[in-house]
Amino acid sequence: xxxxxxxxxxxxxxxxxxxxxxxxxxxxxxxxxxxxxxxxxxxxxxxxxxxxxxxxxxxxxxxxxxxxxxxxxxxxxxxxxxxxxxxxxxxxxxxxxxxxxxxxxxxxxxxxxxxxxxxxxxxxxxxxxxxxxxxxxxxxxxxxxxxxxxxxxxxxxxxxxxxxxxxxxxxxxxxxxxxxxxxxxxxxxxxxxxxxxxxxxxxxxxxxxxxxxxxxxxxxxxxxxxxxxxxxxxxxxxxxxxxxxxxxxxxxxxxxxxxxxxxxxxxxxxxxxxxxxxxxx
Amino acid sequence: xxxxxxxxxxxxxxxxxxxxxxxxxxxxxxxxxxxxxxxxxxxxxxxxxxxxxxxxxxxxxxxxxxxxxxxxxxxxxxxxxxxxxxxxxxxxxxxxxxxxxxxxxxxxxxxxxxxxxxxxxxxxxxxxxxxxxxxxxxxxxxxxxxxxxxxxxxxxxxxxxxxxxxxxxxxxxxxxxxxxxxxxxxxxxxxxxxxxxxxxxxxxxxxxxxxxxxxxxxxxxxxxxxxxxxxxxxxxxxxxxxxxxxxxxxxxxxxxxxxxxxxxxxxxxxxxxxxxxxxxxxxx
Numbered sequence: 001x002x003x004x005x006x007x008x009x010x011x012x013x014x015x016x017x018x019x020x021x022x023x024x025x026x027x028x029x030x031x032x033x034x035x036x037x038x039x040x041x042x043x044x045x046x047x048x049x050x051x052x053x054x055x056x057x058x059x060x061x062x063x064x065x066x067x068x069x070x071x072x073x074x075x076x077x078x079x080x081x082x083x084x085x086x087x088x089x090x091x092x093x094x095x096x097x098x099x100x101x102x103x104x105x106x107x108x109x110x111x112x113x114x115x116x117x118x119x120x121x122x123x124x125x126x127x128x129x130x131x132x133x134x135x136x137x138x139x140x141x142x143x144x145x146x147x148x149x150x151x152x153x154x155x156x157x158x159x160x161x162x163x164x165x166x167x168x169x170x171x172x173x174x175x176x177x178x179x180x181x182x183x184x185x186x187x188x189x190x191x192x193x194x195x196x197x198x199x200x201x202x203x204x205x206x207x208x209x210x211x212x213x214x215x216x217x218x219x220x221x222x223x224x225x226x227x228x229x230x231x232x233x234x235x236x237x238x239x240x241x242x243x244x245x246x247x248x249x250x251x252x253x254x255x256x257x258x259x260x261x262x263x264x265x266x267x268x269x270x271x272x273x274x275x276x277x278x279x280x281x
Numbered sequence: 282x283x284x285x286x287x288x289x290x291x292x293x294x295x296x297x298x299x300x301x302x303x304x305x306x307x308x309x310x311x312x313x314x315x316x317x318x319x320x321x322x323x324x325x326x327x328x329x330x331x332x333x334x335x336x337x338x339x340x341x342x343x344x345x346x347x348x349x350x351x352x353x354x355x356x357x358x359x360x361x362x363x364x365x366x367x368x369x370x371x372x373x374x375x376x377x378x379x380x381x382x383x384x385x386x387x388x389x390x391x392x393x394x395x396x397x398x399x400x401x402x403x404x405x406x407x408x409x410x411x412x413x414x415x416x417x418x419x420x421x422x423x424x425x426x427x428x429x430x431x432x433x434x435x436x437x438x439x440x441x442x443x444x445x446x447x448x449x450x451x452x453x454x455x456x457x458x459x460x461x462x463x464x465x466x467x468x469x470x471x472x473x474x475x476x477x478x479x480x481x482x483x484x485x486x487x488x489x490x491x492x493x494x495x496x497x498x499x500x501x502x503x504x505x506x507x508x509x510x511x512x513x514x515x516x517x518x519x520x521x522x523x524x525x526x527x528x529x530x531x532x533x534x535x536x537x538x539x540x541x542x543x544x545x546x547x548x549x550x551x552x553x554x555x556x557x558x559x560x561x562x563x564x565x
Contacts, residue, residue, distance in 0.1 A: 010375075010377060013372050013375065013377065014377070014379075016372065017369075017372060017373075017379075017383050020369065020383075020387070021383060021386045021387070024386050024387055024389070024390065024434065024438075025386060027390075027401050027402065027405055027434070028401070030401075030404070030405060030408075031401055031404070034404070042404075046404055046405070046408035046411075047408060091296050091297045092297055094292070094293045094294075094296075094297070095293060095294050095297040095298070097293065098286065098289070098290070098293035098294050099294070101283065101286055102283055102286055102287050103283070110294070110298070113301075113306070114301070117301070117305055117306075117309075119547060119548050119551040120305075120309060120544060120547075120548075121495050121514070121540075121543060121544055121547050122497075123497075123514050123517045123518065123540045123543055123544075124309065124312050124540045124541065124543065124544040125305065125308040125309050125312050126517075126518070126521065126540070127312065127315070127521055127536065127537060127540075128307075128308040128309075128311040128312045128315060129304060129305075129308040131308075131311075131322075132303070132304065132307065132308055132311075133304075136303075138304075146300050146304065147304050149297070149300050149301075149304075150300040150301050150303065150304030150305045151304065151305055153297050153300070153301045153305070154301075154305075157297070176285055181285075182285060182286045182289045182292075182293070183289070183292060186293075207392060210394065211393075211394025211395060211396075211397075211498075212394075213394070213395065213396045213497075213498045213501070214497060214498070214518070229394050229395075229396040229397065229498070232396050232397055232400065233396050233400075233501070233502060236400045236403075236502070237502075237505065237506075249404075252397060252400060252401060255394075255397045256393055256397060256401075259392050259393060259394075260389065260392075262392075263389060263392050264385075267385060270392070271388065271442055274391075274439065274442065275442060275443060275446055278439075278443055278484055278485075278488055
């Protein structure tokens with residue numbers, strides 16, 4: 001009797017979870033369905049399934065690829081994200097190691113400056129940063145990598161420092177006594193120990209930079225150097241009537257799919273990284 | 282080691298520090314300075330004292346409107362997201378088969394960028410409203426609730442993950458002892474589960490608070506053209522870069538003054554959070 005009641009209870013939980021999953025997946029499915037419908041039918045009836053009259057196969061995707069410079073924007077985003085994350089992980093882990101191991105007033109002040117930068121919203125420096133970026137000729141794909149390093153340093157130094165404080169300095173000291181220089185010690189001994197934090201820092205920064213819109217829009221504009229979010233915003237922000245909705249739906253799907261694939265493959269690391277980032281941030 | 286390493290400052294710290302100083306510290310100080318000036322470009326600024334601040338609180342109505350809108354949006358989002366996320370976390374920590382699948386599905390929207398997310402919801406919300414012959418700009422409350430629904434869709438999975446971690450950290454003997462003592466499920470929930478996950482509640486409250494308060498991309502993509510539903514971050518952006526219509530008489534510098542107030546509120550939230558979590562995170 002008892003287990004029967006329990007079974008019924010479990011099934012009602014499943015029912016709630018399945019309905020919720022449907023609600024969570026619906027927006028993506030709607031985009032997917034509309035991406036294979038004729039442009040005319042998308043704005044008109046976005047919630048109907050494609051039928052023999054409205055189905056257009058992959059022609060929207062072909063248009064999406066050829067009409068816009070979507071592929072160029074995709075590779076711009078890949079370039080900027082990969083190199084910014086690499087620069088941030090390498091340079092901020094070195095900085096964090098130094099300011100944790102060399103203890104004086106100066107490194108302490110530096111640590112608090114980095115922590116302080118974490119709470120400053122982008123709008124606060126938006127105008128002056130854009131000005132300096134153009135003055136220093138940093139309005140290019142390599143230039144924006146430096147800007148991401150400057151703006152992303154705070155969180156990354158903070159997270160690396162937190163981890164380095166928890167590892168004993170004896171191992172490093174032994175290496176130095178054995179004749180290893182600090183640079184060798186860092187790359188041979190410290191960096192391998194930092195690997196789990198490095199993965200977390202990479203994921204948090206990659207998610208931020210890949211999805212960032214305002215900074216690349218202000219610095220790189222909507223020309224050849226534009227990133228994926230800027231391309232999507234440029235294509236979709238105009239009046240809906242005179243846009244090729246079919247090609248735009250295909251663009252949205254193509255912008256979402258790489259993220260979902262990345263998520264399904266690295267789910268363990270992403271969830272772990274996001275929890276660590278939440279607890280620290 | 283301290284002494285050997287100390288000489289390596291140029292290799293270990295200087296690259297990060299110089300970029301950080303030039304591209305964060307200098308723009309930050311410049312931003313504070315510019316909020317007290319009237320300027321056309323950064324080099325030709327004229328000191329006007331508090332005039333920008335006075336204008337954003339008196340003549341320019343958009344700031345107070347968007348501040349009030351942001352506060353309402355933040356309160357509604359924080360409550361709805363946390364209540365739903367915690368309830369879902371309770372359902373997913375009962376050891377049911379398939380819990381991992383549901384967790385994967387609920388968390389996924391969190392990874393989709395704000396711009397793409399905003400456009401997906403723009404299509405859906407405008408599609409629904411089309412049945413009634415209107416769109417999202419018809420009534421500011423449509424835009425408001427559109428933002429709330431979208432924010433829920435994006436953040437519920439994220440908060441759920443943190444609550445699941447919190448619930449799983451509760452030692453089993455606590456709930457077992459409660460069950461032996463004959464506690465009802467409701468008693469277990471309110472006397473054991475909720476008090477034990479209070480640290481997660483604090484984290485999630487502040488995460489949703491800052492995320493909602495600083496929202497920009499989603500707002501721009503979903504209803505960026507409507508001035509009635511511009512949250513603070515979008516209003517600041519419009520004050521700087523959108524000089525159409527009535528905005529022509531705005532001073533350069535007003536946007537920066539708004540940004541400073543925005544920063545102070547965000548800093549205050551962060552400070553309260555630091556106190557609430559007992560400074561554990563920073564000092565370790």
